[in-house]
Amino acid sequence: MTETALPEPTPEQAALFARVRRMMLIASLTTAVAVAAVLVAVGYRLFRSEGSAGRAAAATEITATLPKNARIVSTAVAGDRLVVTLDVGGSTEIRTFDAQTLRPAGTLKFAREP
Numbered sequence: 295m296t297e298t299a300l301p302e303p304t305p306e307q308a309a310l311f312a313r314v315r316r317m318m319l320i321a322s323l324t325t326a327v328a329v330a331a332v333l334v335a336v337g338y339r340l341f342r343s344e345g346s347a348g349r350a351a352a353a354t355e356i357t358a359t360l361p362k363n364a365r366i367v368s369t370a371v372a373g374d375r376l377v378v379t380l381d382v383g384g385s386t387e388i389r390t391f392d393a394q395t396l397r398p399a400g401t402l403k404f405a406r407e408p
Contacts, residue, residue, distance in 0.1 A: 354395070354396055356396045358389075358391075358398075360380065360382075361380075361382050361383075363382070363383050364380050364381065364382040364383070364387075365380065365381050366378060366379070366380060367379040367380060367381050367386070371393060374392065374393050374394065375390045375391065375392065375393055375399060376390065376391040376392075376393050376396070377389075377390050378390075378391070385403065385404055385405055385406070386403075386404045387401065387402065387403045387404065388401070388402040388404075389401050389402075390402075
């Protein structure tokens with residue numbers, strides 16, 4: 295059998311081949327960086343969700359003391375906060391707690407003008 299001889303590329307063709315190789319290298323590196331970023335993001339999410347699941351499994355027991363003659367009107371969850379509405383002697387008070395740790399996050403008191 296006879297082999298087909300490939301002629302040497304012209305200088306223009308060689309420059310075109312070099313340019314195509316360079317563009318393919320850039321595209322390959324960009325793809326590799328994108329895939330690595332996705333893998334890092336997925337790994338971070340998995341690691342972070344395992345940590346929060348472990349914390350949620352532990353039972354927490356806290357006793358919150360209320361003012362005298364206070365009663366709980368309502369409770370709600372807003373994002374990562376637990377919201378408790380109290381009626382304290384005729385005035386309304388809202389207390390917020392961190393939903394994960396149940397530590398107090400803030401108090402909002404309402405008073406009537408005289």
